[in-house]
Amino acid sequence: MIRLVCINELYQLLWEEYGPQHWWPAQSNFEIMVGAVLTQNTAWRNVEHALTNLKQARVLTPERILATPQHELSELLRPSGCYNVKAHRLRALCQWLVDNGGHAYLNCRSTRELRDALLSVHGVGEETADAIILYAFERPVFVVDAYTKRLLSRVGLIQGKEKYLTLQSLVAEQLGPNTVDFNEFHALIVEHVKRSCQKVPRCRECQIRHRCSYPVKTTQA
DNA sequence: ACCCAGGGTCATA
DNA sequence: TATGACCATGGG
Numbered sequence: 013m014i015r016l017v018c019i020n021e022l023y024q025l026l027w028e029e030y031g032p033q034h035w036w037p038a039q040s041n042f043e044i045m046v047g048a049v050l051t052q053n054t055a056w057r058n059v060e061h062a063l064t065n066l067k068q069a070r071v072l073t074p075e076r077i078l079a080t081p082q083h084e085l086s087e088l089l090r091p092s093g094c095y096n097v098k099a100h101r102l103r104a105l106c107q108w109l110v111d112n113g114g115h116a117y118l119n120c121r122s123t124r125e126l127r128d129a130l131l132s133v134h135g136v137g138e139e140t141a142d143a144i145i146l147y148a149f150e151r152p153v154f155v156v157d158a159y160t161k162r163l164l165s166r167v168g169l170i171q172g173k174e175k176y177l178t179l180q181s182l183v184a185e186q187l188g189p190n191t192v193d194f195n196e197f198h199a200l201i202v203e204h205v206k207r208s209c210q211k212v213p214r215c216r217e218c219q220i221r222h223r224c225s226y227p228v229k230t231t232q233a
Numbered sequence: 234a235c236c237c238a239g240g241g242t243c244a245t246a
Numbered sequence: 247t248a249t250g251a252c253c254a255t256g257g258g
Contacts, residue, residue, distance in 0.1 A: 158238095
């Protein structure tokens with residue numbers, strides 16, 4: 013088990029190994045928000061299928077999604093799984109955008125106001141809200157996901173039982189409130205997990221069932 | 234056939 | 247506060 017001294021060291025190692033990730037992959041801010049909802053507990057590959065469906069149906073705007081019947085929307089979202097739930101959540105997000113004048117008008121609000129408003133939208137939790145704030149609104153908010161928690165725990169930087177906001181402020185303290193670094197760090201963590209454990213169903217060293225998150229430059233021996 | 238994925242909500246204790 | 251069920255497709 014490799015142990016690291018600080019979060020900056022982990023960030024630096026990941027950066028050296030993988031380089032810039034150019035997140036979030038999307039053609040518009042709205043597409044980022046849609047993707048953030050669709051990717052909940054879902055592999056990104058499946059989300060891409062659903063996004064393609066929405067584009068081909070020419071419905072990738074808040075107004076057009078709201079004008080699309082529920083069952084039709086569900087069918088377009090089918091490849092991303094949980095499609096009935098996500099159709100409902102996507103509608104809630106679109107309604108919120110329309111009610112608040114869209115991205116441009118919302119962008120005048122403070123980051124905290126944005127976060128609170130997003131959290132009040134049905135289907136938007138802390139991680140989804142922060143992903144939207146960081147990648148669509150480009151505000152310095154770090155996105156804490158399960159990978160982050162697991163990786164920081166593995167390398168001995170946290171205990172593992174910390175709450176979301178605790179981890180978020182921990183990263184912010186060490187990296188400094190920087191949108192670019194928050195963007196890259198989160199993307200690098202996700203990319204690292206994807207790449208490092210693609211063909212490792214079970215790790216010998218840590219005996220974790222499926223994908224393990226070693227720091228870079230360590231193999232499964 | 235099982236496990237998980239770029240989570241969140243809701244019911245229960 | 248803290249688990250557990252549920253959503254549901256697609257790839258390993």
